Amino acid sequence: MLRSTNFLIAALRGAFARDERTAGSAIDVDIRGAVVVLEGWVSTDQQRRRAESIVHESLPALRVRNEIQVLPPAAHTVPAEVHATKIDPALISTAGAHRD
16 A cells, blocks of 8 residues: 555656646645645746646545645745855865864
8 A cells, every 4th residue: 555655656746747837836745534634835826726626626526635835935935134244264164174
């Protein structure tokens, strides 16, 4: 049973990767009994609905529990101030050094 579950999960992940609306999304898939559980985040509600549709099309006999969160793209990016942070070069050169 575990082997077939892993195969189904891999097949769904592949379907998400091939679909232009869900490719690159952070969608996690789990199968618990007769329920496919979708978790993670996407940028739009359309992507969330499409992920659920892919499961219904691929595995029509299973139910879907869609727990995917819709987060705006800005929530997925690193703030500019993090990119702009400067690190003291002295810290880098001594970071691996051991002191006795």
